[in-house]
Amino acid sequence: MSRDTLSRPEPVAPQTRDVRRRTSRVSRTEARNARAAAGFVLPFLALFALCFIAPIVYAVYQSLHKTERTGPLGLGGQEQEAFAGLANYAHALSDDQFLAGFGRVLLFGAVQVPLMIVLATALALLLESASARGIPFFRSAFFLPYGVPGVIASILWGFLYVPGISPLVKLAQSVGWDVDFLARGTVLWSIANIVTWQFTGYNMLVLIAQLKSVPGELYEAARIDGANAWQVARHIKLPLIRPALVLTCVFSIIGTLQLFAEPKVLRPLATSIDTGFTPNLHAYSEAFVGNNQHVAAAEAVLLALVACVLSFGFLRLVGGRGKERG
Numbered sequence: 001m002s003r004d005t006l007s008r009p010e011p012v013a014p015q016t017r018d019v020r021r022r023t024s025r026v027s028r029t030e031a032r033n034a035r036a037a038a039g040f041v042l043p044f045l046a047l048f049a050l051c052f053i054a055p056i057v058y059a060v061y062q063s064l065h066k067t068e069r070t071g072p073l074g075l076g077g078q079e080q081e082a083f084a085g086l087a088n089y090a091h092a093l094s095d096d097q098f099l100a101g102f103g104r105v106l107l108f109g110a111v112q113v114p115l116m117i118v119l120a121t122a123l124a125l126l127l128e129s130a131s132a133r134g135i136p137f138f139r140s141a142f143f144l145p146y147g148v149p150g151v152i153a154s155i156l157w158g159f160l161y162v163p164g165i166s167p168l169v170k171l172a173q174s175v176g177w178d179v180d181f182l183a184r185g186t187v188l189w190s191i192a193n194i195v196t197w198q199f200t201g202y203n204m205l206v207l208i209a210q211l212k213s214v215p216g217e218l219y220e221a222a223r224i225d226g227a228n229a230w231q232v233a234r235h236i237k238l239p240l241i242r243p244a245l246v247l248t249c250v251f252s253i254i255g256t257l258q259l260f261a262e263p264k265v266l267r268p269l270a271t272s273i274d275t276g277f278t279p280n281l282h283a284y285s286e287a288f289v290g291n292n293q294h295v296a297a298a299e300a301v302l303l304a305l306v307a308c309v310l311s312f313g314f315l316r317l318v319g320g321r322g323k324e325r326g
Contacts, residue, residue: 056304062297063088088298097276098299102306104188105278109256112192117248119196120203124241125233127204128211139208143201150198154265157194162269184272191262199255203248210244211237246318250311257307260284279303 066084092098123142127135145153161181163169172179181190214237222232238245260280267273275285279299287296 059297059300062294063301066294084294088295089302091295092299092302095276095282097274098279098282101276101279101282105256105259108188108192108259109253111189112195113249113252113256115192116196116200116252117203117245120200120248121207121238121241121245123200123204124207124211125237128208128237129229139205142204145198145200146202148198150194150261151265153194153198154262157190157197158266158269161190161266182266182270182272187266187270187272191259191266194262195255195259199252203252206248207241207244210241214240246315249318250314253310253314254307257303257310 064084064086066088127139127142148156160166160168163180163182166181169179169181180186218236218240219232222236227235258280259278263273263277263281264284267277275289276282280303283296283299283303286299287293
């Protein structure tokens with residue numbers, strides 16, 4: 001065999017060329033799809049960073065600084081120190097009013113959240129039962145309070161709580177029950193009534209959406225086996241809507257710690273609601289009444305940390321129980 005024959009490249013088979021073309025075409029298609037996906041995701045990431053990440057970073061930055069006033073009686077210019085350490089956090093944690101607000105919302109959540117979830121679950125099961133009538137009307141009626149803004153809902157219920165103009169107070173007095181919905185011992189539960197009235201319908205719709213994803217064959221099989229409506233709800237519906245129940249509980253826990261609009265609106269009507277009634281209300285008062293935005297930022301960061309701990313703790317708790325049952 002000659003040297004020219006050894007150095008000459010072997011011809012490429014047509015099948016190999018087709019495979020290479022298809023591979024190249026697939027690679028270009030995947031690259032194009034990746035660029036298209038990035039084009040759709042980038043606007044969301046930009047808005048997420050601008051509206052969520054940036055405020056958190058700025059709040060943490062503000063919480064680690066403080067402003068000192070200079071001049072006679074502090075009436076001169078303002079000078080912001082580069083770093084204040086954890087002094088603002090220590091100030092917030094030593095504030096009895098702020099800590100009392102935390103205890104108040106934790107008590108609020110321990111009572112209101114289970115009550116609301118149980119009520120929402122009962123309504124969802126009733127509206128999804130085989131014998132239910134007028135489902136569209138009742139579903140809309142139960143969901144309607146969620147469409148009312150929290151401020152408006154608080155104003156509406158405020159008129160129903162104020163003695164002298166409240167038909168509820170007059171009705172209670174007519175049967176010999178002297179009740180004050182805005183007293184120190186009852187105002188927290190009056191607020192819980194507003195929150196329950198407003199958000200039960202929303203949680204109910206979340207649970208109904210989960211119920212609609214359950215295959216109807218499971219219900220038919222249970223009925224053939226002789227299961228009644230209660231047994232179907234207990235052994236089929238409730239276990240299968242567990243993810244939705246966990247989701248609504250987590251949202252409710254976070255919402256409880258963010259309680260603000262209702263006590264803020266009712267505060268002019270109830271002397272029992274002070275500036276530290278809830279942690280959110282206390283942080284608002286520190287920032288916009290006491291002009292101490294750095295302590296307010298520290299309180300906001302602490303509130304976010306507590307919300308994270310409670311939410312992830314609840315998820316870990318229910319996740320562990322789910323594994324044990326599995």
